[in-house]
Amino acid sequence: MSVPSAPSKRAAPDDRRPAATPRRRLSGAARRGAILRGALGVFAARGYDGASMAELGTAAGVTRTVLYDHFRSKQELYVALVEQQNALFLGHVGARITGEGSTSERMRATIDAVFHFAQAHPAAWALLFGAMTGGDDAVADTRRALRAGQVEAVAALLARDAHEAGLDRDPAQMAVIVEMLIGALTGAVAWWRREPSATRDAVVDAAMELLWTGLGRPAAERERR
Amino acid sequence: MSVPSAPSKRAAPDDRRPAATPRRRLSGAARRGAILRGALGVFAARGYDGASMAELGTAAGVTRTVLYDHFRSKQELYVALVEQQNALFLGHVGARITGEGSTSERMRATIDAVFHFAQAHPAAWALLFGAMTGGDDAVADTRRALRAGQVEAVAALLARDAHEAGLDRDPAQMAVIVEMLIGALTGAVAWWRREPSATRDAVVDAAMELLWTGLGRPAAERERR
């Protein structure tokens, strides 16, 4: 990606560390944590291909080669980061799912938890739900595996409610619906990011309006009167 | 992206043209068309960053440098292709939207048209709705602009129905809902691609079940009896 006549507009991937930090040496574990912390922002902003080891290094406060003392390759670093953030996401949402209340109340709480995560950890959200492309085959496999885990988790939730409601859906239809749910929430977050003035409650309301109530409800109401 | 010890698994971006074609010279317009046709598959499969000019060239039946006789840069080629395919998409869906039938029938027809496009033009779908990452800032701007156009088109459709139904939504809520709709359909297509045995009708059914009926409807039915 080099354009001699018209230089790239991307931020210069400067190899220098910020001069502010006065050259500290950290323990292995601490540096590894710093690398992951910095990599989160870089990968989220530039995607897998767009992020260079040089930029990843400066974000962690070290030079490029240090990364290879803690991770075998860029791919391994990325996979470790994504798995870490996915675990955080599942923990965050799982901790907020209560078994109490009506079905709609529980669904609302779950959606709210998802949006809360997106609000509190925007970079992690971008890493996990944006940027589904780029990278090696192994990277794509990792993403697929995590997505499958998310789908399974949501499907289990829905299945419980569907069973309690006394109806059992076709499992294939269930899978599509879950995939659409995730896609819909991803779209909602993308919009919210462009319109940050909206409150989380308003976004949750809109999500419930579409996913719980359904677009057909108003028409049905109209027919009834 | 080179790993000396473990060579990349990607297909070798061979600069040679397929020996089968016996060296034909085309008119400018024809070659330009061939380039766009070939680029569709390559960009869809590898994404913007992953596609190299060499591979784009072989896909079009010429060497790399010929591309620069027809497009000023990789970016310009990509933008031209995406705009072309987006126009095709809007035309395809627009042609199938009928003003007749009930609101739910019209919505079903629209969703069916979208899925039909995804089925008939998988590469175009991947180009337009997968791979929202990678590339230069200008590329990202193009994608944003096209997405905005799609959102506006769908919003206009919905607004008409909402108005006819005698209710006017908050425009902000409307925008979120449209974004979620697109995300949901994208998710459904992604699932369908992994499970091609499902019929289009079945996928449309699932989509209507979620987006039109809503997940809450079964619960409501249960409460009523």
Next chain:
DNA sequence: ACCGTAACCGACACCTCTGTCGGTTGTCAA
């Protein structure tokens, strides 16, 4: 038949990127 336009290509210049290697030096335990 021919001639000029432009489609096509090989070679070149330059850049960025990943990953390796050997040396240097901060830091902690003994």
Next chain:
DNA sequence: TTGACAACCGACAGAGGTGTCGGTTACGGT
């Protein structure tokens, strides 16, 4: 205090990528 482990870095090698330039030659208009 001192020695060794490992955190850190500069320089190197190799690959691949984009875009340019000048020459060659197929092909259509006359």
